[in-house]
Amino acid sequence: MKRNQTAYVILGILAIHDNQSGYEIRRTIQQTVGFFWGESFGQIYPTLKKLAADGLIVPSKSTSAPRPRRQEYSITAAGLACLQEWLAVPYRDDPPRDEFLLKLFFGDKAAPSVSIAHIRKFQEKHRRLLDTLLEVEGLARVHSSHYPGFPFWMLTLTFGVAQLRSALEWSEAALAMLSSTEVGIDPKTASPQPPANTADKP
Amino acid sequence: MKRNQTAYVILGILAIHDNQSGYEIRRTIQQTVGFFWGESFGQIYPTLKKLAADGLIVPSKSTSAPRPRRQEYSITAAGLACLQEWLAVPYRDDPPRDEFLLKLFFGDKAAPSVSIAHIRKFQEKHRRLLDTLLEVEGLARVHSSHYPGFPFWMLTLTFGVAQLRSALEWSEAALAMLSSTEVGIDPKTASPQPPANTADKP
DNA sequence: ACACACATGTAATTGGTTACATGATTTC
DNA sequence: GAAATCATGTAACCAATTACATGTGTGT
Incomplete structure (x- = not known):
């Protein structure tokens, strides 16, 4: 089944370390893959719900103290299978924009x-x-x-x-x-080199 | 005025070379900045209309033969000013996703x-x-x-x-x-923790 | 005759960010 | 008791892709 990329990051992160809340997952993402991957809460929480509804992750009891109401999740066997399936398909490279x-x-x-x-x-x-x-x-x-x-x-x-x-x-x-002076002359002050105008394409 | 990025690419391309149609603009983009920037027709044509409506570009008569009905555009003084204004503001780097x-x-x-x-x-x-x-x-x-x-x-x-x-x-x-054999042959073993890390986004 | 490049446009959908709303717990 | 951090969620918005619809001119 086709899912958005966010789903797979979540699965992957939970596959590495179970029992994380949405909040924690996001922090983990920042700390590990953050330099080439970003996720926002607005994307994480809804995806979490969907993954749980599909049985790829399960809500689990909090392992530690009763901090503000929070829901931790663990990956299921189905979730791991889904992750592996995704891993096996060639990565898609979306056209970059820099x-x-x-x-x-x-x-x-x-x-x-x-x-x-x-x-x-x-x-x-x-x-x-x-x-x-x-x-x-x-x-x-x-x-x-x-x-x-x-x-x-x-x-x-x-x-x-x-x-x-x-x-x-x-x-x-x-x-x-x-x-260097190659380019360094303000176009306002003077014309540095030949009058070359914007007239043709490279 | 804030515009989507597509508008500025179009302005920039027309600033380099006037009198291009939407179709040509797209090809020019591919041939010049294509390796770090992509644009689709679904984005180009509507943006062209908007830019024309705002007087940043003007529809111009086709310079050459009457190929299939086509509309060429030129950048206006206002358009160039808009481009320059945009150039002067710090680039935004959207979180990468690889x-x-x-x-x-x-x-x-x-x-x-x-x-x-x-x-x-x-x-x-x-x-x-x-x-x-x-x-x-x-x-x-x-x-x-x-x-x-x-x-x-x-x-x-x-x-x-x-x-x-x-x-x-x-x-x-x-x-x-x-x-090399360095990488284990044990896809079943799950790791209990993510790597310790302090990478952060500013 | 057919295929291919030229050419323009719209609609549906997606994938995502941002801002907003809410509230608990810790720390100073 | 104020501020920071932890925590979850929703709604509004948006940029952009994809698929679709349509048609012309050129070359084989």
Whole structure:
């Protein structure tokens, strides 16, 4: 049966660690796959209900203290089967949309400082994320290396790290490029080079 | 005024090259920013109407032969201003969703061959894209180097190339890792806890 | 004659975010 | 007793995809 992606993240997270509430599931998602996957409560709670209605997860008694009314869930055999079925079908890659690159692509329609600002923001974001990812990687090696999922968790982490490093390297070169006089003249002040107008397509 | 992203891509594309029909705009998008941005007709045509209604673009007479009934558009001064305004505001990065990484993350819940298959598909996709990007890069250097947008187009291209190369490198290591006996043959064993982690979104 | 690329558009549906509403428990 | 965090849920909205409907011009 076809389900939305949220359902599978939930199943996967519960397959790793049972007895989590919607609130916890969301936090777990942020802490583990957060750097490449986001979920909102508005999506999680309804999906939880649906999964329970279909018997893929079951509401379970809270394992601990009676905190504010909360409902924990566990994955069922059917749920695990559903997850595995989904895992086996080729991933779909939805057409990416990167507003950063889009604004950069149209960079010549604005002052160079605009593109430079975008790249700086990009750099900061990526640097911060790289730091936390490296930290997480270190912690995972110490605390989680014995879990069967560990090699796969590391795979996603090393992927993230590699991508971030490559992006940061690029961003340095990009900034250097934009700072040089090649592009660096405000279109308002003067015409730097040939009058080349926007008349033809690449 | 706030508009959907599609509006700005259209404005940007028309700012580079005027007098394009919806059909052409879509093709231009695919050929230039296609590797990081997708648009569908169902989005383009209504947006075109809206932009025209707001005076940001104007329907223009077809420059060439009377092909099947078609409507070309040009960007107006107001449209260009709108584009520039949008360019100046910090890009928003919507939370990414990468189903490939998600399936990989849950890899231990399925047979290793499943994850290997995902990575192979990933490799093929990326290799193909890298080839076309390099080709495009070569063509652009020859044909478009005199346009004011050229440096920015190259920036997006080199970014794409760098990311793809890094991803491909990673994928080789990942395959090597999964092919070794390192990864257990026990899809039945469930792990009791998620990895310790402090990754967070700002 | 047929297929294919050109060309435009609408309707149904989805998948999702955001904002809102509510309330308990802990901590300062 | 105020604020922060824990906790669950719904409603409004929206951007976007997909499928559908329709038709023309070109090449084989």
